[in-house]
Amino acid sequence: MRAFLLTVAIVLIAFVVKVDLTEGTLSLAAFYPKDGQNALCEDQREPAYITVQTIQGDTIHSLFALHPAKMPMTFPERLELFYQLNPHLQLQALVPGENIKLPLSFEIENACGK
Missing domain, CATH: 3.10.350.10 (LysM domain)
Structure with a gap:
């Protein structure tokens, strides 16, 4: 029973981390710079x-x-x-x-x- 609960907890944590990284608090826009120099100009x-x-x-x-x-x-x-x-x-x-x-x-x- 413990192994089953531990597996469910690990899967749940992995799912939450995946959702957070793809849609959540960490924006993907910061990971992909726009056209180098043009991105600096926009700022x-x-x-x-x-x-x-x-x-x-x-x-x-x-x-x-x-x-x-x-x-x-x-x-x-x-x-x-x-x-x-x-x-x-x-x-x-x-x-x-x-x-x-x-x-x-x-x-x-x-x-x-x-």
């Missing part, structure tokens, strides 16, 4: 932005209104880019005199040049 992409200094009474809405985007995008899309550029403002109000980055368009490539 260096960032949205086009301008840097502005805030003044008393500024809000994200007012800054977006003063500096419209170069291409059509929804407010949630632009807000997501804003927080990617300014992660320190995630749970914080704008402080007068602070320099922040305002996104103007979606991602553009840096010096990699495809």
Whole structure:
């Protein structure tokens, strides 16, 4: 009986490990690099932005209104880019005199040049 339970336990553990490695917490994408140099370029992409200094009474809405985007995008899309550029403002109000980055368009490539 012990041998049977031990065999069932080993098979169950092997199944869980197989599922975890193929579909679970370890992503297979990291194991297969994309086109070498192009993969590095994708990591260096960032949205086009301008840097502005805030003044008393500024809000994200007012800054977006003063500096419209170069291409059509929804407010949630632009807000997501804003927080990617300014992660320190995630749970914080704008402080007068602070320099922040305002996104103007979606991602553009840096010096990699495809």
